[in-house]
Amino acid sequence: MALRAVSALTWGLGGPGVGPLRSGTFLRCATQHRLEKMPSSIGFPEASRRPFSSHRILVDVDQSHGVATMKLKNPPVNSLSLELLTEFVISWEKLENDKSCRGVILTSNSPKIFSAGLDITDMYGKNAAHYAEFWKAVQEVWLKLYTSNMVVIAAINGSSPAGGCLMSLASDYRIMADNPKYTIGLNETLLGIVAPFWFKDNLVNTIGNRASEHALQRGLLFPPADALKIGLVDQIVPEDKVQSTALSVMSEWLKIPDHARQLTKTMMRKPTADRLLKQREADIQNFVSFISKDSIQKSLHMYLKFLKEREK
Ligand SMILES: CCCCCCCCC/C=C/C(=O)SCCNC(=O)CCNC(=O)[C@H](O)C(C)(C)COP(=O)(O)OP(=O)(O)OC[C@H]1O[C@@H](n2cnc3c(N)ncnc32)[C@H](O)[C@@H]1OP(=O)(O)O
Numbered sequence: 001m002a003l004r005a006v007s008a009l010t011w012g013l014g015g016p017g018v019g020p021l022r023s024g025t026f027l028r029c030a031t032q033h034r035l036e037k038m039p040s041s042i043g044f045p046e047a048s049r050r051p052f053s054s055h056r057i058l059v060d061v062d063q064s065h066g067v068a069t070m071k072l073k074n075p076p077v078n079s080l081s082l083e084l085l086t087e088f089v090i091s092w093e094k095l096e097n098d099k100s101c102r103g104v105i106l107t108s109n110s111p112k113i114f115s116a117g118l119d120i121t122d123m124y125g126k127n128a129a130h131y132a133e134f135w136k137a138v139q140e141v142w143l144k145l146y147t148s149n150m151v152v153i154a155a156i157n158g159s160s161p162a163g164g165c166l167m168s169l170a171s172d173y174r175i176m177a178d179n180p181k182y183t184i185g186l187n188e189t190l191l192g193i194v195a196p197f198w199f200k201d202n203l204v205n206t207i208g209n210r211a212s213e214h215a216l217q218r219g220l221l222f223p224p225a226d227a228l229k230i231g232l233v234d235q236i237v238p239e240d241k242v243q244s245t246a247l248s249v250m251s252e253w254l255k256i257p258d259h260a261r262q263l264t265k266t267m268m269r270k271p272t273a274d275r276l277l278k279q280r281e282a283d284i285q286n287f288v289s290f291i292s293k294d295s296i297q298k299s300l301h302m303y304l305k306f307l308k309e310r311e312k
Contacts, residue, residue, distance in 0.1 A: 056084040057091045058109060066102035067250055068095050069243075073109035077116035080163045082130075084119075085137035092144045102254055103151035105246045106171060112182070114156045115164030120191075124300045128288050135287040138163070139280060142198065145170035147273050149262045151253045155246040156233065160184040161221055162195075168233070169202045172253070172265070175245050176224045178236040183221035185232070190219035192299025194290070196283065198276045205272060207231045 048064035058071040070091065072078045095101045108114045122134045145152060145167060154171035159182045168174050168184065176184065186203060188195040195203075195216055204212045211230050214220070224236040237245045253261070276283060290296060 052094070054087040054091065057087045059091050059095070061095070061098065061101055063100045066100055066254065067105065067247070068101050068103070069105045069107065071107050071109040072115055075110065077113050078108050078110055079116045079119035080138070081119035082122050082134050082137055085141050088141050089137070089144060095150065096148070101150060102258060103153065103250045105153050105155050105243070105250060106167065107155035107243065108157055110158060113158040114160040115167060116159070117162030117164045120300055120304055123291050124297060124304065128292060131288045131291050132284050135284050139276065139283065142166060142170055143273060143276065146202065146269055151250060153246050153250055155242045156184065157239070157242045158182050161187050166199055166202065169206055173249055174233040175235045175237060175242055175249065176227060176233040177239040177242050178224050179239055180223045183223055184227050185221040186216055187219040187221050189217060191303045193296060196287070198272070201272045201275065
């Protein structure tokens with residue numbers, strides 16, 4: 001609340017930063033000054049924190065800095081189940097409605113896995129109604145992340161295949177733990193399934209057409225250094241610095257006046273989001289008929305078996 005109040009009083013605009021005063025001079029806003037002093041390595045002072053949570057989502061809002069940290073918590077591998085996706089949307093809407101929240105750091109509660117991607121058990125052995133509900137929830141989470149007015153930074157503190165990679169791609173900036181054991185990428189073809197057009201669009205917008213063609217066809221999973229090389233992530237940092245780096249990057253992004261940044265983001269992303277919005281129902285039907293095929297169910301069965309039986 002305090003952030004909006006200061007900027008609205010000063011310029012009559014929605015976001016802080018550098019803006020024109022009535023006299024025509026320019027001044028740095030008090031909020032921006034506070035952000036520059038934001039401690040990036042020690043976390044938030046207790047007094048300004050407001051945590052809330054559900055079974056699978058933990059949120060900690062630092063109201064004085066306008067930044068929330070959202071952690072996925074779905075052991076053992078943070079798979080994106082229907083329940084998690086549903087809880088995600090509810091928590092996200094809560095943050096969108098909180099006028100004091102200008103940025104979200106999206107991360108995982110598990111130390112080694114950001115997210116194992118879509119929960120395969122939600123795509124295997126269920127009925128058409130379940131598949132439709134599940135896919136609608138996947139679409140909703142992507143649309144919320146991709147079109148959010150808030151600054152979204154993915155703090156990728158572990159492996160991030162498929163749907164986990166998609167959540168990162170939908171963020172504004174990606175910071176990954178520099179551990180060669182972790183990988184990130186859209187590996188759908190390895191499961192015998194196909195990344196839908198909007199996964200592909202988001203990837204192409206991020207790393208370009210040729211790199212996407214290569215990565216998607218082969219279902220490549222990139223270790224952090226390679227992900228950085230192709231622009232799949234923006235920064236790699238030692239494992240224990242992921243959260244503090246995310247906080248300091250966030251403070252840089254929040255120096256930009258919200259209204260200007262938001263309009264720019266909309267200009268860049270709306271055509272891609274609209275492509276899905278225009279054919280959302282058809283995309284659900286495509287998914288349901290594709291995933292219900294015997295051959296695809298067989299592939300998923302084999303993949304689950306492979307996961308259970310492979311040597312660790
Ligand atoms: C036309 C177009 C239309 C549309 C066409 C359709 C488009 C669909 C798009 C799909 C997008 C996706 O995200 S598909 C999901 C892709 N995800 C993946 O391939 C990741 C697979 N998982 C892994 O690689 C690993 O589990 C990893 C995350 C690195 C963690 O390794 P660990 O060694 O720590 O853990 P594991 O022992 O492997 O896993 C622990 C348990 O979790 C299970 N598990 C692992 N990943 C799981 C998952 N995604 N969903 C469910 N369960 C999972 C394992 O089977 C184990 O079960 P138990 O043995 O019983 O304990």
